[in-house]
Amino acid sequence: MFTGIIEKKSDFNIFNNKIVINNFSKEIKLGDSIALNGVCLTVDSLSESKLQFTLGEETKKITNINISKKLNIERALKFNGRLDGHIVTGHIDGMIRFLNCKKISDTYYMEFKMPKENWAIVRKGAIALNGISLTIAEKYMDSFVIQVIPHTYLNTNLFDLKMYDYVNYEIDILNRYARGEKYGY
Secondary structure (H helix, E strand, C coil): CECCCCCEEECCEEECCEEEEECCCCCCCCCCEEEECCEEEEEEEECCCEEEEECCHHHHHHCCCCCCCCEEEEECCCCCCCCCCCCECCCCCEEEEEEEEEEECCEEEEEEECCCCHHHCCCCCEEEECCEEEEEEEECCCEEEEEECHHHHHHCCCCCCCCCCEEEEEECHHHHHHHHHHHCC
């Protein structure tokens, strides 16, 4: 379980289905869950300087891990800690394309293609994009807009996005459960 509050943006390498990043905390242990671009992965090898994760076939198929320029990183939520973002599971629903970004004053308005779960995109609702906890500002027929403050924009890989890049998305788990209860899914 995660909050969508990114701790670090990192370079990475992939070799033989293994992803390697620089170790950023002495608190990380073998077997810990870490979200990379919102994907919950398990630390399967570590040293003082490196963390390694194995990429499963589903992860390679439905996420942007193989094509990202940089990764957003977050350690799993401690239940004695604060929940600053929203509840994020690390179970990615798929990828959508980044469409454009407009800066007005100190606010970045970023537009993304509508996911297949368009019922989950609601104004003022939550979504995780590349693991980042975000609020939906506007909803259109084929797209939606998030509003981003400078700190989030500059300290996550939202800053590195180019038009039509793919981002991982995870719809809000509470919205998913509410719909499932209503429709029996």
